[in-house]
Amino acid sequence: MRRKPSGHSIGTLLAFTLVVLLVLPLVALLLSAGTASLSAGLSDPLFGPALALSLRTTALALVAIVVLGTPLAWWLSRSSTRGRMLVEALVELPIVMPPAVLGVALLQAFGRDGVFSPVVGDLGGIPFTETAVVIAQVVVAAPFYVQGAANAFREVDSSMMGVARSLGSSPARAFLRVAVPAALPGLCVAASLAWARALGEFGATLLFAGNLSGETQTLPLAIYTALQADVKLAVVFSLALAGLGGFLLLLLRVLPRKVRGIQ
Amino acid sequence: MRRKPSGHSIGTLLAFTLVVLLVLPLVALLLSAGTASLSAGLSDPLFGPALALSLRTTALALVAIVVLGTPLAWWLSRSSTRGRMLVEALVELPIVMPPAVLGVALLQAFGRDGVFSPVVGDLGGIPFTETAVVIAQVVVAAPFYVQGAANAFREVDSSMMGVARSLGSSPARAFLRVAVPAALPGLCVAASLAWARALGEFGATLLFAGNLSGETQTLPLAIYTALQADVKLAVVFSLALAGLGGFLLLLLRVLPRKVRGIQ
């Protein structure tokens, strides 16, 4: 006498499987590290500067992504021209590229011998600098923000925007006073995805910005460098990154609720 | 007599800047390759098998992600318990980790010396197989789908779901007949992001699945291999990947419109 499994229990099973699959590797990492190596790892001289650099550059990258990406997302959400879908696919393209190749591409665009260096003047100073780190993160992570934000904006009722305009708001003010706050939860999720992606970014940074402790060595680069010599150390760094990331991601979810004010 | 720049023109400028920043590297890549090397590269013996493997594995990964991720996303969108935000942050965590570290974590979870091998028995057969490629892609890309889909589901009106139930649909059927189609455009965008991420996945695959031509060497790994020997070849592969990715991304945007039937 077996009961037919309900849709609900199948769904729960599927969802649970995915959570386990995503969490298991991290648990394995945690178990393999052990607490002794944890404290030893965090006092490694590579760790502090890399952490500081990662926090600073991802913060800058996030600001750049939000400032540049929000108008683009809004346009994508409102436009119904043919061009829109093309731009949307173009903007998503960097996700498809392996980050290391994006790094090569960035070198070829903004490097000393880059194809655009004759056009855009002497941009040769960018590679091997903190600016390069930020640019690499922006290019890698912005597509996630733009797509997520465009999706959030699509749900903003245009009749509501009409009312805001009618009540005296210019398009820009209606955007800031109505569209952005109404879409805020979705924008925050998109921003947190992009920020997480920037925090984990490795390949493009390595190629475009190089790997110099205290200058361009972000936490993922430090992890990779450590990985060559001492897996344990790399694991400890990674756990620190995960802990930090998890904390900030949680914060980014709780914050918008508080901001909105309405319970 | 300078006019104050309008919000609209500032927004256009910002959006345009981002599009240029994202597209420029790809253009640079294209310019640096030249058409001669393009055709030479595409006939390289590494290319065909890697392309086939990439298409096959990302298709499988996408199916797995959508099947496992959709119920989870629905739960995340409906639940208002404390636990929800925790699960949401947990599920997002793999994005923060550099993929190479995720590869190490996967080895430590499913490898011969993995922490769980005593518990789960002999899973030693997974690493360095096509299955491992798919698992690496799922772990790396699923978070993007889950978050995007949860966002799309959040916009599904619960009063509408109530009407569907009242008209005789079980929760599972209401989910399939109303929630999924109503959220379809958002789900497709989320799926396309995840698919793009899986297609570009490199670090976790290299560690967890290895780099065996014809077996576990996906296109990004072939690109990495080529990058060691001949940057030009790597660029050509990357352009092929970008072209393929762009085409499929465009398809994933156009398709749901057709499916929905209503213009």
Add this chain to the structure above:
Amino acid sequence: MIWTVELRAKLGDFGLDVSLESEAPTLALVGPNGSGKSSIVRMIAGALSPVAGELQVAGEVLFSSRAGLNVAMERRRLGYMPQGFSLFPHLNVLDNVAYGLREKPSGLSRREAREFAKQALRRVDSEGLAERAPETLSGGEQQRVALARALAVSPRALLLDEPLSALDMTARHSVRQTLARHLASTGLPTMMVTHDVRDVAALGAECWVLENGRVVQKGSLGELRARPSNAFVEDFLAAGEGMD
């Protein structure tokens, strides 16, 4: 008893506390804005859960906090039309109306369901809208479609939340008559929320007058007229009696 409605619930600061029974097949919930009419209908439909109480419609227990019973929405078999219409945005008008016909207990094929749905649309004078997307409909057109969708299934009872409020006068009159005939011929128990005394009159409904989450009066139009319990009832009745 056809209707046993005993509900206690709390929505923010708003408290609902109702306990009534009735043998009348057709009920009209009337009362000022925010008095709790929609909340009652949503609880009977199952879209909202009361804290405690007992709900029975046409002999079936739908909810009972004493017995720990809460029948799933889809098994209540009620033709529920919410105040906000809630049309399915991804289906055209015909498929919106056909939606419930494809589920149990009807379980029709796609073609049959659409055939039936066409008839339901005809009843609200809207066959012409069949192929339209919901977002292109005018307010009154949306309301007609939502009504047709609730009527199309074969429910155990109807729950209609202000079903005629956006209709023009001609349509309101004709739909009201159609509804009255339909209810008279099928004897389908119906609960309708309305601000229009003419609806109550046409359907010969028993009125439950709500105020601030409590029923303050119950009775036929005649009984209300004989002894209106408050100013609202007076206004409500007066509205049908000519220009003010």
Add this chain to the structure above:
Amino acid sequence: MIWTVELRAKLGDFGLDVSLESEAPTLALVGPNGSGKSSIVRMIAGALSPVAGELQVAGEVLFSSRAGLNVAMERRRLGYMPQGFSLFPHLNVLDNVAYGLREKPSGLSRREAREFAKQALRRVDSEGLAERAPETLSGGEQQRVALARALAVSPRALLLDEPLSALDMTARHSVRQTLARHLASTGLPTMMVTHDVRDVAALGAECWVLENGRVVQKGSLGELRARPSNAFVEDFLAAGEGMD
């Protein structure tokens, strides 16, 4: 002329073709569902663009295809209340009503705007809702808030799309009277869509009767009564005259 409305537009299969002028400060757009009332209001508000035509309200040209003119919505300064309410979900009721007061030309501070908004809420008997989130409001409560929001700014004219349809009878009567007094004292040009002849009567409005995108009759209630042009007008007028 207070109103010059000359519009040609196409929405799917629906064609709108209207060309009328009027010196009456208060207009009532009446007509069957789907006859184009909301579309006209949306075009005057600027939420929808006509293919061609000319719009003037109170001496200001808002749109003219001949002159290639299309005044931006925010510079039309109209108190626009759409049929679907469209409250801002992220603002509480008070801030919804205060929204327009913080923009030009009012440009009040946050505190002043809220003070004003409270007064506007009082006019629709809803001060008690000030701190509530829009999604927790009942249908009628939402409608009152939307009306208060449109009245709070100092517009050049009012555009109200079925502003009283979800109100209970008591509130409908009192808000209608408040509105009539307000319009009489300010002389504010007002266009109102309604299915209720009592609204027309209370405001002393001139009726424009629409059918299928065209105006088929124009005149005061008395003129309509004297020579109703079609069955709809008869039904519309009859609705005010007692039970049917």
Add this chain to the structure above:
Amino acid sequence: GNPRGGAQPVVVFAAASLMEAFSGLEQAYEERFSDRDVRLSFAGSHVLRMQVEQGARVDLLATADLRHLDSLQARGLASPPVPFAVNRLAVVVNEEGLEHIQNLEDLLNLDRIVLGSAEVPVGQYARQMLSLCGDELASGVMGRVVSFEDSARLVRAKVELGEAQAAVIYQSDLVGSRGIRGIRIPEHCRVSPVYGISLAQTARTEAAEDFLELLRSDVGLEILRGHGFEEVP
């Protein structure tokens, strides 16, 4: 897919710097044993070691640093390493660097130098070489480093692309490079890394040993020389 029918392939994990040389060997091997298939997987030496530790089914493992092989042997996962080739370190400059440089000391005229990181063989050997040349040069060069890359090929790419003016890489990396030139290194500071290969515990011995044999035959040596490696003395 396995283009050569039923026979199990010989799986060879090799350091990235061996890529061209081992691809040549694969071809030679498959010509000699037409019914056999060689599968190559290239990555950094440490990645390869970790993969073997985690149970990768592999026949042969070749790295640029005997340490990794020694530690695998100690765990019983591989046979004792066999040295099969010697590489040399090379200091390379691109055209821009060439304008300022005649000999090794002139490295101090430059301002953008790239080295391997201290964790990877090419970086360790480079540090060894610099300290042999004298502390002054070593500290001067270290102060001019703009990036520590994680593989020799990445180091090379930075010079080829013009981002760096000079770098220390392997002699073998100069073969097939573009627009870069090696400069003479004084005898006393030469460093000669030894490449080793081990049979893995999981090896199918016969086919794998045939590969080893080929590698150490004259044919193998010829191929290795062609890609800039030298014979083990």
